[in-house]
Ligand code: URP
């Protein structure tokens with residue numbers, strides 16, 4: 110079995126930085142030692158990587174992606190092959206994608222379909238959450254089965270998109286009760302979809318059809334109200350663990366903070382788009398260009414009734430926000446976003462970004478908004494703990510999978526189409542961004558995927574990860 114020695118780097122964990130060499134035996138981290146402790150020849154290392162001046166971190170874990178998601182009459186444009194390869198380029202070694210049960214379809218069929226899409230295609234390891242698009246007796250039974258037998262222990266429900274993925278409060282309560290009984294996590298798309306649909310109809314009736322009205326019809330109080338309601342329902346359902354996805358609003362974050370202050374198992378994630386992009390610079394661009402940034406929850410303005418971005422950065426520092434994911438859901442402008450020309454409500458919702466999360470969050474380190482430890486914690490370690498993959502994933506320690514990223518703090522990353530990003534999208538939401546730090550080397554279970562600015566991995570290397578229950582509960 111191949112042995113690899115990573116020498117002279119600085120290993121980062123949520124609890125600190127340590128100068129250490131990392132010895133890898135096959136697919137697993139064998140040992141850590143002080144610089145120079147291991148002799149490469151004595152250890153039989155066939156590969157030696159010099160990480161002097163660089164950081165050595167656990168592979169990134171993106172717990173919210175949508176490869177090939179069916180949405181708005183089309184499909185998210187990255188396949189598991191293209192999306193997982195782009196993820197590897199960005200220092201991600203595990204994704205957790207959202208398998209879909211569409212209304213009227215069985216949960217097991219939806220999951221089997223997702224296995225078929227991903228099997229043999231992925232460059233990196235992958236796991237699944239299950240979207241429950243129709244809560245009924247059958248799907249509740251299936252939730253229990255998936256948790257106990259399929260390694261799928263988290264279920265996403267939608268308070269938005271009536272007629273598509275939407276669950277009403279009664280359905281949500283029943284799904285939460287089932288999850289509480291079997292120890293699963295409920296993930297919530299928290300927006301009041303019924304009220305939003307009224308605002309959308311009113312806007313369209315006034316002739317407000319441009320992408321900018323996407324945000325205007327999804328104001329932050331409707332995110333906060335839904336977040337509050339989800340928290341109340343989770344309480345009534347026996348304190349089921351609740352994880353609010355793609356949080357964009359400071360007022361919604363306040364609801365999570367209050368629940369956490371009460372010692373509740375309520376968590377939230379945000380995404381790089383909410384930390385770095387503003388309404389004015391994106392959705393409000395003239396004409397149809399704003400469609401590039403149509404996603405839900407929407408991007409918000411720093412000049413709203415509060416500065417949401419500042420709230421989110423603070424929440425990340427204080428652990429009111431535990432995780433950063435991308436909600437990677439790419440659609441091309443041509444033929445996809447264009448479905449909403451003349452009617453913003455028909456623009457497929459989603460932004461692609463699986464390739465850029467690590468560097469966009471490292472930019473938070475570079476600008477003094479986040480510590481190195483917190484960068485690793487929110488992007489690597491907590492995602493593994495939150496979703497039952499720790500300590501196999503999310504940590505550089507003996508016995509863990511050798512998912513390792515060597516990070517060069519002295520280089521920069523340019524993002525965009527012009528910089529030839531690797532996602533299957535004809536635009537970038539971050540076009541022209543130049544940020545500090547760059548992926549140097551990526552190893553997945555001991556195999557090098559990225560080195561010397563080249564991809565040397567292969568499709569099919571990635572394996573399905575059966576997850577356990579959350580290891581992050583209070
Ligand atoms: O706009 C988004 N977020 N698209 C992906 C689906 C979802 O709601 O996460």
Ligand code: ZN
Nearest residue numbers: 298354355405
């Ligand atoms: Zn969602």
Ligand code: ZN
Nearest residue numbers: 173175436438
């Ligand atoms: Zn999503």
